[in-house]
Amino acid sequence: MAEKRTPARRPTMKDVARRAGVSESAVSFALNGRPGVSETTRARVQRVAEQLGWRPSTAARALSGEGAATVGFVLARPAHSLGVDSFFLQLVSGIQEVLAERHLGLLFQMAEDVADECAVYRRWWAEHRVDGVLVVDPRADDPRPGLLDELGLPAVVIGGAPDDRHPGLSTVWADDAAAMASVVDELTGLGHRRIVHIAGLPGLAHTQRRIRTLRAEAGRRGLGEVHSVTTDYSDAEGAAVTRRVLRASPSPTALIYDNDVMAVAGVAAAAELGYAVPDDVSVVSWEDSALCRMVKPWLSALSRDSTAFGRTAARELTALLDGGAARAVRVPVPRLTVRGSTAPARA
Amino acid sequence: MAEKRTPARRPTMKDVARRAGVSESAVSFALNGRPGVSETTRARVQRVAEQLGWRPSTAARALSGEGAATVGFVLARPAHSLGVDSFFLQLVSGIQEVLAERHLGLLFQMAEDVADECAVYRRWWAEHRVDGVLVVDPRADDPRPGLLDELGLPAVVIGGAPDDRHPGLSTVWADDAAAMASVVDELTGLGHRRIVHIAGLPGLAHTQRRIRTLRAEAGRRGLGEVHSVTTDYSDAEGAAVTRRVLRASPSPTALIYDNDVMAVAGVAAAAELGYAVPDDVSVVSWEDSALCRMVKPWLSALSRDSTAFGRTAARELTALLDGGAARAVRVPVPRLTVRGSTAPARA
């Protein structure tokens, strides 16, 4: 850490104390709203601190037991599969909004897989780096909640159904089942009976929830030829799977894609095979973004407010950090925005 | 920070010292590779530390002058304009790769604008939160380098041309001018003479560099009807500008878009106006991503390795943190990948 020139020195509480003519303790009381100083002194100290541009050293604060004023966020997805993902940036943007208000930092890290992610949590915990974490992409049989519970690290799971085995963790989630039901409603209403669901990563909890719901809904309606295929969310697999299922016989008349990227890639792949959307095959994207309005026809899609989702998650985490109890918060069910990619099934 | 149950306690150096039967100082020497302990003791201490799962508290480290082991990254763009951006995630992914190796954290924050971003730097500096920062989206007349210089905060500017007014900062950049020249070469080679450049945010340094270069190249070749229009990078503006310029008379025969999102939106807008790509108008995207292969025809695009870009930037920053001198590093010029969206100009 060589610092060649002598840069401006950071003012410390001692500087404020000297300048205000009081002890350091008085400064601490004054600036943290604690009793022990008169209001006039408090005001003076605050003024001096402001003049000097004083800000508490997070290191010192953390060391004296106040926590690191930072929350962690790990993304365990291969970078390439995040190519043109819109969800995470929106999510993080919402998270930021809430954290910034409270001057909480966001420590971000990418990981190889869940095991690696767990290692990151352990390290953060041992290094005293974060006060809590936001967990995304919950999985079936997920080791993370247990670990975080064990470490006593406050956490909010984003996008998972509530799990009563870990009462310490909060959950923020949308009801995928209801959303899937609404999509199936729409498609069967249009006369579709052969539906294929091009799902996302097989290990994710919400992927499995969607698959289960689809099967249940299909069963309830007596639809036989309905199934799901899992992918890695990439445009490449989206296109490949689309080609495969459309070549089957009889081919499906409707496709549900678990994200926008695959949906768009799928439409292109379908076109190559001579399938027109929506005349030959209807398409629904489980994620609405600019992408869905960049192809012809515009894609019918499940819309949700990812930024609000992030805000909610961050608020839950701050509540936990403030000593609140863990809870499960449900955000609005994504609503199907019908555009040009869905039409009545061919007779 | 209420912690209901008593979670596992973080082991400290004192624990290691006791367990290894030495003093805390000895532990410090042993674990930091400093002289002052015998090799046998060092090995024993290391073993004990490992057994206990000891990790240094970053707070304590930072407090005793070692720096925060964290670098900062601020993104000052409205979230909506980042809708389906692929560049930043790739960049961050590359940055992470390098930082993770050295156990450096990445503190991420979004800001409203550059002024807000400066405030974030000031706060980070005063709070002792970061050892250095990575600056993106350099602007013409940018206040950030000056501020960072003043604060003595090591920084790497990503994507800006070297600026000798701030010798303390490193720069990692690609030669936009050369890339632009290659695009103009390609297009004029195909017979295009009326070219419009749908540029990005007007304030950005590289936007201005590209605009200047285009004008210069056009002048050198005697092309009259060549100009640039700035946008906010969004698909909406990309489409709007495309409509506007194609309605002009005579309309351009080639369009250069400063990112993939606008290029794709532009192609769609052109199609609506009855312009076929590439027969009626050629299109080049200044950013290659899955998006460019999700439309028909596939888009000719300038490809670069954004992940490698991030890696290089992060490496420069770590070099700076290690006391290295600031330098300007040039990454490879983006290469034009010719696909289906460019064709000879109509006669």
Added chain:
DNA sequence: CGCTCACTCTAAAGCGCATTAGTGATCGGC
């Protein structure tokens, strides 16, 4: 055999803050 030097290790101080205990001064109550 005493002396120095090199080596291994310990003691203690300090980083910036929060906090607890403690010290005067002021005040109300009798």
Added chain:
DNA sequence: GCCGATCACTAATGCGCTTTAGAGTGAGCG
């Protein structure tokens, strides 16, 4: 007009680590 209580403030301690000064030990040497 004295006493205990209250208030405004200070001194001192600790958080976990790094670092400087210093102590103890044994080897090498004259």
